[in-house]
Amino acid sequence: MLEKNIKELHEDLVNNKITSDKLVKKSIKACHDIQEKTNSFVTIIDEVKGETVTDELVSGIPYGIKDIFSTKDILSTGSSNTLKDYVPFFDATCVANLKKKGAVAVAKTVLDELGMGGTGTTGHTGVVHNPWNLDRMTAGSSAGSAASVASGVYPFALGSDTGDSIRKPAAYCGIVGYKPTYGMVSRYGMFQFASSLDTVGVLTRSVEDAAIVVDAMKGQDEKDMTTWDSSDIHLYDSLDKNVKGKKLFYIKEVCDIENYDNPNEELKSHLENFKEKVKLCEKLGMSVEGVSIDKTLLTALPSVYVVISCAEATSNMSNLTGIVFGPRGDGDNPMEMIKDHRTKGFSPLIKRRFVIGSYVLQSENQERYFLNAKRVRRLIVNKMNELFEKYDAMIAPVGTGPAKLLKDDKNTLSKDTTVLEELLQIGNYGGYPSITIPNGFINKLPVGMNITGKVKDDINVLNIAYALESEMEYKNQIAKEVK
Amino acid sequence: MAYKAVIGLEFHCEMKSHTKVFSNAINGYSKVSNEYVSPIDMAFPGTLPIVNKTCIRKAIEMAYILNCKIPEYMEFDRKNYFYPDLPKGYQITQFHNPVGVNGKIDINVNGKVKTVLIHDIHLEEDAASLDHYYDTTTIDYNRAGVPLLELVTEPCFNSSDEALAFLEHIKSIYEYTDISECDSKKGQIRADVNVSIMDEKDRELGTKVEVKNVNSFSNIRETIEYEIKRQSELKDSGRYNEVVQETRRWDDESKTTIHMRSKADAVDYKYFVEPNLPRYKITKELIEDIKKDIPPLADERKEKYMKEYNLNDYDSTVLVKNKKVSDYFEECIKLGADAKSACNWITTKILAEVNKSEEITIDDVFIRPNMLVELIKLIDDKKITNNQGKEVFAKMLEEKLTPSEIVKKYNMEVIEDENLIDNLVMEVINENAKAIEDYHNGRTNMLDYLVGQVMKKSKGKANPVQAKEKMIEKIK
Missing domain, CATH: 1.10.10.410 (Arc Repressor Mutant, subunit A)
Incomplete structure (x- = not known):
């Protein structure tokens, strides 16, 4: 039952094949069933009841929320010790919107501490395991959301994406991860990581579900001044697989195998698989061209991300002092208490990022690092916008292969794969709509591809993903190994 | 020996608005702690700032009045530092692109005109207030997020008289434009005062000492005078090297300034553009629109009183010095009072009442313009005598009754028979x-x-x- 998509569940609910209460209970039980193996959840909300089923497709349907979102009366930790007992008194706007439409939150999912990480290993409740192979990582930071959706405990879970935090774990877990255009969904109530990059999105097992969920939670919000009016955009209703004549491009420097010095077998298979899907695009009536982008610009991608995201993060997370909320630190005066709270609360990885963020913002370094990073970000966005004038979307393989082993999360990658590994950050630099869909398996592990389009052109991006998904056999797939 | 003093001011003033500058909590004065607070003011995780458009308009209005250059876009920056009164760990302010720069304004100092140069004016938020007790400190978030206008002058004053004349002038503008009440009793004003001294013939400025958070006009005057004296005495005794670039604070009990931190301890605020507030275009149309809203200021009213009502310079100055008094006077005129009579009653009797206590303004005086006008009319119509008028006035205050009620109660009406x-x-x-x-x-x-x-x-x-x-x- 739980492996069904939203539309199917909605029909079952409407036709009284199951009640919302029962569906929610099943989902909660399924969460408990996978928790030991995957460690997906910070909180499973046992006491929650079903909701009245209405015309809204999400009504009465259980779902998961990344623990980076503020949920009224429900523990919201950001997977950080600094917030380990924090119970908010208000809902994030996206959560409130889903609640209004009758969706039922049954779990809060684990993330890399405060969203800052890409492995799913740094949350304060421990490592998240990939349901396709428990020795593998899920990637992050939306680790628990990806693992739980891939395990089929509910049809969708909310995520947030600052670099690729929805789209990378989606690929590693063989599901769909959709980051809408920046400002389409309100960020109010999402614990901020890097405000200019942070985007609310969703992890699902089909493009249709992704469209349905974002339709339900998007909209201009007076509490987030970066949101815009998207009331004339109807994502789900616009899915028609009509992609004939669309023009796509991929970046040759990262997608062509001959550009790598010593590619490993995984990378070879991954790029080969991607090229097959390029052919599939052409079969669907789209044209695909390889374009070349200045290598200097491409290699700057990861550093730009480190500088901008760490700078904004160090400022954004300065509210975590243990004064207003969070465990009060020890000390003889407030400044010492703040220091103690932060010293004890944050993991070494986060502290390292704060140091970087502070360093690049210092007045003597700001020009060289922070302002230059913003300029390079602008150059990258200009280049992409120029390409989007000619093409409808960019396609790319996600990462350099399938999920990595947890035991060597310390990064054994050779240098020339870094750009491909971090490529999806482009989506955040420009605030572009970007979606990952599963596109095959390597060594029995799922891999994904990504479609990124121009700002506010979400419909087009989703349609391309929808058309491709329909021609492949990975739609609605579930990692049955954990069951 | 007398030296030339050079003084610069950073004048912070809390603005009047319904809600705070970046949240929808009430911007109001309350004796109850933490009454006017929204989750944004306490920086609960996930909250985002929303800008108050009225505050933006008023900031632009002030920049215009100060003849500043107004930028193309309104944008904000973060000033990052840790302190228990700063919930977000940063203050939203304007650093890179203030709402007004390079302004100037003429003021009157003891009858002479002086042009004051404005470095910049910017809009920002206030911090929470801390109350320190023997072994505890409490935090009151009522003030967190209250809109502040910070006005920074060039170091262009040479005496406390000049500095105070400027502050009085700005206070008057704030009152007439309804931008701020400038009430020091409510903690609405704070100034950072920069003072240095130099020999008259010197070309380079002396060592600048900054005194932070001086919170009333009288303390600002005392601070300036104390610093000039302190620095002059050191210089006189050949110890000018002891005047160092530092931040001090005014201690009201000892009436001295006290060292806070040296320049070496200066904080790097790591300013950067606030990403949560999209920049806001300041169009020509917007500026034109705001211009239309600027009411007549004190000088304009004074001119009118002298020209239209034939009041003398002194009386007119007294009437416009405080906007509430001027409003009171204009209300009397509107109700048909003779300007000279109204002026006489207000500048003598009414203001004597107001001046009895620091705690009250003209708005707190029981006799409202309509009552004063009624009293004036009784006298003008010879219903009561002048002397009776004075008696009625006193009895009105005493018994909280209107003029006709007093006249009736005490059977004071003039015999016409x-x-x-x-x-x-x-x-x-x-x-x-x-x-x-x-x-x-x-x-x-x-x-x-x-x-x-x-x-x-x-x-x-x-x-x-x-x-x-x-x-x-x-x-x-």
Whole structure:
């Protein structure tokens, strides 16, 4: 039952094949069933009841929320010790919107501490395991959301994406991860990581579900001044697989195998698989061209991300002092208490990022690092916008292969794969709509591809993903190994 | 020895608005702690700032009045530092692109015009307030997020008189434009004062000392005068090297400034553009629109009082010094009072009332413009005498009654009946044969005595002019 998509569940609910209460209970039980193996959840909300089923497709349907979102009366930790007992008194706007439409939150999912990480290993409740192979990582930071959706405990879970935090774990877990255009969904109530990059999105097992969920939670919000009016955009209703004549491009420097010095077998298979899907695009009536982008610009991608995201993060997370909320630190005066709270609360990885963020913002370094990073970000966005004038979307393989082993999360990658590994950050630099869909398996592990389009052109991006998904056999797939 | 003092001011003023500058909590003064607070003001995780458009308009209005260059876009920056009164760990302010730069404004210092140069004016938020007790500190978030306008002058003042004249001028503008009440009792103003001294012939400025968070005009004056004295004495005794670039604070108890931190401890605020607030285009149309909203300021009103109402310079100055007083006066005019009478009553009697206590303004005086106008009319219509008017005024304050209620209660209305006055005059004449004789023998001052007797018999209700006329008529 739980492996069904939203539309199917909605029909079952409407036709009284199951009640919302029962569906929610099943989902909660399924969460408990996978928790030991995957460690997906910070909180499973046992006491929650079903909701009245209405015309809204999400009504009465259980779902998961990344623990980076503020949920009224429900523990919201950001997977950080600094917030380990924090119970908010208000809902994030996206959560409130889903609640209004009758969706039922049954779990809060684990993330890399405060969203800052890409492995799913740094949350304060421990490592998240990939349901396709428990020795593998899920990637992050939306680790628990990806693992739980891939395990089929509910049809969708909310995520947030600052670099690729929805789209990378989606690929590693063989599901769909959709980051809408920046400002389409309100960020109010999402614990901020890097405000200019942070985007609310969703992890699902089909493009249709992704469209349905974002339709339900998007909209201009007076509490987030970066949101815009998207009331004339109807994502789900616009899915028609009509992609004939669309023009796509991929970046040759990262997608062509001959550009790598010593590619490993995984990378070879991954790029080969991607090229097959390029052919599939052409079969669907789209044209695909390889374009070349200045290598200097491409290699700057990861550093730009480190500088901008760490700078904004160090400022954004300065509210975590243990004064207003969070465990009060020890000390003889407030400044010492703040220091103690932060010293004890944050993991070494986060502290390292704060140091970087502070360093690049210092007045003597700001020009060289922070302002230059913003300029390079602008150059990258200009280049992409120029390409989007000619093409409808960019396609790319996600990462350099399938999920990595947890035991060597310390990064054994050779240098020339870094750009491909971090490529999806482009989506955040420009605030572009970007979606990952599963596109095959390597060594029995799922891999994904990504479609990124121009700002506010979400419909087009989703349609391309929808058309491709329909021609492949990975739609609605579930990692049955954990069951 | 006397040195040339060079003074610069950073003047922070809390703005008047319904809600705070980046949240929808009420911007108000409350004696109850943490009454006006939203999740944004306490920086709960996930909250985002929303900008108050009224505050933006008022900031642009002030930048315009100060003849500043106004940028193309309104944008904000983060000033990052840790302190328990700063919930977000940063203050949203304007660093890179303030709402106004390079302004100037003419002020009057003891009758002379001085042009003050404005470095910049910017919009920002206030921090929470801390209350320190013996072994605890409490935090009150009412003030967190209250809109502040910070006005930074060039170091262009040479005396405390000049600095204070400037502050009074700005305060007047803030009041007339309704941008701020500038009430130091409510903690609405704070200034950072920069002072240095130099020899008259020196080309380079002396060492600058900054005194932070001085919170009233009188303390600002004392701070400036103390610093000039302190630095001059050190210089006189050959110890000018002890004047160092540092931040000090004013200690109200000892009436001195005290070292806070040296320049080496200066904080790097790591300013960067606030990413949560999209920049806001300041169009020409917007500026034009705001211009239309600027009300007549003190100088303009003063000119009107002198030209249209023929009031003298002194009275007009007194009336416009405080906007509430000026508003009170204009309300009286609107209700039909004679300008000179209204001015006399306000500048003497009413302001005497206001000046009895620091705690009250003209708005707290029981006698409202309509009552004052009523009183003036009673006198003008000769319903009561001038002296009775003064009595009525005192009784109104005492008994919280309107003029007509007082007149009625004390039966003070002037006797209009001529026969009645004739009778009283005749009575007095019959009872004072000796006085009349003296009068006829040249003691003309006996007339006043006789009229006085008539007034006494009428219990003050006779019209004294009329009584005098009758008396002369009868005894001549």
